[in-house]
Amino acid sequence: MPETRSAVPLPELCARMRSFIDDSVIPAEPILVNEDGPAHVAIAELRARAMKLGLWALGHPAELGGGGVPFLDFVHLNEIIGRSEFGQLAVGSVSMQDTLMLHKHGTPEQRQRWIPPLVSGEFLPSVGLTEPDAAGSDPTLIETRADLDGDTWIINGHKWFTTGVQDAGYCSVFARTEPDTAPRHERISAIIVPTDTPGFEIVRSIPTMGHDPSDHYEVRLTDVRVPAANLLGERGKGFAVAQDRLGPGRIFHCMRWLGQAQRAYELMCARANTRYTHGSLLAEKGEVHRYIAESAAQIHAARLMTLDAARAMDAGEDARVRIGLVKFWGARMLHDVVDRAIQIHGALGLTADTPLERMYRQARYARIYDGPDEVHRMSTARRLLRDPEAAPWR
Numbered sequence: 001m002p003e004t005r006s007a008v009p010l011p012e013l014c015a016r017m018r019s020f021i022d023d024s025v026i027p028a029e030p031i032l033v034n035e036d037g038p039a040h041v042a043i044a045e046l047r048a049r050a051m052k053l054g055l056w057a058l059g060h061p062a063e064l065g066g067g068g069v070p071f072l073d074f075v076h077l078n079e080i081i082g083r084s085e086f087g088q089l090a091v092g093s094v095s096m097q098d099t100l101m102l103h104k105h106g107t108p109e110q111r112q113r114w115i116p117p118l119v120s121g122e123f124l125p126s127v128g129l130t131e132p133d134a135a136g137s138d139p140t141l142i143e144t145r146a147d148l149d150g151d152t153w154i155i156n157g158h159k160w161f162t163t164g165v166q167d168a169g170y171c172s173v174f175a176r177t178e179p180d181t182a183p184r185h186e187r188i189s190a191i192i193v194p195t196d197t198p199g200f201e202i203v204r205s206i207p208t209m210g211h212d213p214s215d216h217y218e219v220r221l222t223d224v225r226v227p228a229a230n231l232l233g234e235r236g237k238g239f240a241v242a243q244d245r246l247g248p249g250r251i252f253h254c255m256r257w258l259g260q261a262q263r264a265y266e267l268m269c270a271r272a273n274t275r276y277t278h279g280s281l282l283a284e285k286g287e288v289h290r291y292i293a294e295s296a297a298q299i300h301a302a303r304l305m306t307l308d309a310a311r312a313m314d315a316g317e318d319a320r321v322r323i324g325l326v327k328f329w330g331a332r333m334l335h336d337v338v339d340r341a342i343q344i345h346g347a348l349g350l351t352a353d354t355p356l357e358r359m360y361r362q363a364r365y366a367r368i369y370d371g372p373d374e375v376h377r378m379s380t381a382r383r384l385l386r387d388p389e390a391a392p393w394r
Helices: 010-030 036-050 071-081 087-091 093-104 107-122 238-275 286-314 318-352 356-366 373-386
Strands: 125-128 147-148 152-158 168-176 188-194 198-205 217-227
Touching: 010 036, 010 071, 036 087, 036 147, 071 087, 071 093, 071 152, 071 238, 087 093, 087 238, 093 107, 093 125, 093 238, 107 125, 107 168, 152 168, 152 188, 188 217, 188 238, 238 286, 238 318, 238 356, 286 356, 318 356, 318 373, 356 373
Parallel strands: 125 168
Antiparallel strands: 147 152, 147 168, 152 217, 168 188, 198 217
């Protein structure tokens, strides 16, 4: 297992992580993107190397078998991990949100059964929240139902964009368990469903923006029966369980986006300094100067906003406004920076010869998952209108 936070200073951990991501994970990306047999071998080798280097599961609490790195310190590490879209798989941080959710809301039996294999990387978690026939931005509209029959939940429903479920040991399924007369945000419950349960059917990998297969899956649940003890958290409190998972997850997303944007920025600068056209290097042209300066400003602003939101969360403050702001601002920043990097690369930027075309697709996803930009702007604006003093500079 990795060394604990007390054993290794944060700057040293960051240096180790940067070396591992840049020297081991990024060079393996041409293999990892194919998602075939060699990719599985490559990711297994990377995980073994991360464990040997003391970089595995650093953000997971030490009492759960992780590295015990404090939340705010791990935010800095996650920025480095995000330089590669495969970084979180290689260092075991991909299961962190779900591990923390289980640790907070799970029963002792649930924690004992599921947390050790999550932290060790034996399998991954997945979440069944989004549905094709209900607006994913409003979880209160979930149509999947779970009915209690004695000591058994019977679940029927249709989920999609259930990320990573093909490699998951279980899926946290969010289903309607309470009558329509219950308060709107108290009708949904979270239930742990092992993926080998009869009636739990992985229908297909959903082709998305050139990713075919992708790691986003469509799932049908037909008379899926699991013990009543598989309820995660309190009955009818699934909305609160989901928010506890999504809150820190949004910070982690934003930090990984910074890593992606910084890498795109570096590629953009390298291209501008070496590409000659129309009598001079791109680096000597005014429009390119604008691209570089605006990208640097956006990255820096998003980084400061993200660190401020993480600091507020770590201090136990109400960080909802800060998280809402940085979620849509960070997603836009990532999209803009990668877009400029592609523009400077010209036709090369549209090919798979650089990571930019995959980064661009990921950047477009960022403006939708974990809540679309519009919802975060709306909810944040409403909070600020109710209480202008909630602005983060107050």
